[in-house]
């Protein structure tokens with residue numbers, strides 16, 4: 001069985017890369033250990049069922065020490081009549097402390113704040129009481145409904161709902177609604193009205209329940225330990241092994257060896273090596289899986305419908321820098337978000353993100369310095385067709401402008417910078433092998449919560465998708481959930497775990513019909 005074929009990083013010509021982890025990997029430069037992308041870790045809690053990172057490592061016999069972050073985000077938001085010096089909010093690990101800080105900024109919305117975040121807790125508590133496995137496996141789903149009917153009914157009630165609609169039930173102040181928008185935008189890259197409520201429940205509560213915890217040694221340690229665990233259990237992880245094509249051929253059908261059907265039977269690597277397997281799981285985005293690894297002509301109808309519902313999110317402009325420690329006064333938070341003008345929040349380079357994990361783990365940067373990772377959403381189209389010199393100059397110019405804007409929150413930043421390396425959306429496309437370097441799928445029209453998101457099975461037998469183009473979408477712990485679900489579904493399909501084959505067909509037709517109608 002070929003399970004994780006895509007652990008190694010790839011570059012755009014598909015030669016394959018040398019480190020594991022994708023967006024959640026890390027790389028080293030001149031004594032700094034920089035996170036590729038992901039740096040704010042959910043799912044590392046000790047209790048409940050939503051601590052998916054802890055459980056993923058446990059599943060291969062590994063444990064990673066983490067460092068608790070006292071705040072999730074320090075927001076630096078625009079000036080308004082009510083907040084002439086700008087709106088400054090810290091999302092504290094302690095829920096009450098966060099609610100008190102937000103309420104102090106919007107005292108007239110005290111009830112609305114508790115009402116909205118209280119509804120998020122309803123969703124989270126329901127999620128946190130279920131065993132989290134494949135929702136496209138009817139036996140498991142029925143068991144959960146019998147074991148925890150109230151939790152399942154709660155989730156069923158919210159699965160088609162968006163966070164912005166719930167927020168508007170409780171909150172009237174337009175500035176506070178903007179705050180809820182940035183709370184969603186910073187991880188979903190869309191405003192609250194387009195963000196599924198179940199995902200909002202997960203993010204807005206796990207940060208207080210399990211907390212945000214930084215992996216000691218850097219985010220890339222997660223993937224490195226997973227690789228160790230897989231190899232110790234007899235698995236193999238290949239690097240420099242870019243998949244060029246998924247093989248789809250006529251082969252004996254599941255459950256009826258006498259009948260032939262078109263199915264995925266393996267992959268061809270860029271060096272021509274052919275690997276045959278019963279199961280192929282693609283962790284590439286749906287746009288790369290269908291259209292590149294599977295030809296356009298072989299694209300199933302369901303995938304064409306998916307492209308009507310979802311489009312690619314922008315990529316990022318990333319600045320990986322080293323700064324003198326004096327520029328960060330004691331008490332500086334690890335994660336910051338800066339918005340100077342609400343009207344520009346969703347524009348390219350409009351919202352600035354900053355992550356300074358060496359404040360939590362001093363071993364990540366040389367003595368007397370901190371690593372300073374700043375990034376902002378941006379589109380690849382603005383970076384194409386440039387000569388190498390013009391491309392380099394544009395990267396430096398853009399980084400200078402971003403550092404200048406960050407001076408308001410970090411006075412003296414440009415002068416204190418001792419190392420700087422700039423990545424554009426082209427860099428993301430190249431090293432992560434994601435179409436246009438995209439962060440993931442975003443709805444192309446108002447979504448019905450998560451109902452339009454596909455699970456792991458595809459219309460091609462033997463081919464599964466996993467990662468952020470599958471339910472429940474973007475986010476490291478979200479893609480870990482998709483991994484657990486996919487593993488469970490594949491194990492049932494291969495007869496390694498007990499499923500409910502008689503119900504599979506009708507149940508999956510029903511799920512598909514709901515998905516294709518939203």
Ligand SMILES: NC(=O)c1ccc[n+]([C@@H]2O[C@H](COP(=O)([O-])OP(=O)(O)OC[C@H]3O[C@@H](n4cnc5c(N)ncnc54)[C@H](O)[C@@H]3O)[C@@H](O)[C@H]2O)c1
Pocket residue numbers: 005006007008009010014017020021022023024037038039040041241242243244283284285288431432433434439440466467468469473474475476479
């Ligand atoms: N928490 C944060 O701060 C933060 C920041 C950035 C990104 N993220 C999250 O990380 C998530 C991404 O996770 P993911 O696992 O879905 O995607 P990913 O891009 O991280 O991983 C996909 C992997 O597949 C490999 N791959 C792609 N095409 C290949 C091919 N043809 N052959 C071989 N290997 C190939 C890639 O090289 C990569 O290693 C995003 O959804 C995003 O939310 C989080």
Ligand SMILES: CC(C)=CCC/C(C)=C/C=C/C(C)=C/C=C/C(C)=C/C=C/C=C(C)/C=C/C=C(C)/C=C/C=C(\C)CCC=C(C)C
Pocket residue numbers: 039040042073127130132135141152155156159186187188198199200202203335336337353354355472473474475476477478481
């Ligand atoms: C069948 C059906 C459909 C139904 C029935 C009912 C039920 C039972 C249901 C159920 C459901 C479920 C289970 C679901 C699940 C879900 C989940 C798990 C979810 C998760 C999610 C998560 C998330 C979203 C996350 C995210 C995160 C992120 C993205 C992050 C990011 C971040 C960033 C980028 C930022 C950074 C910052 C700075 C640096 C400042």
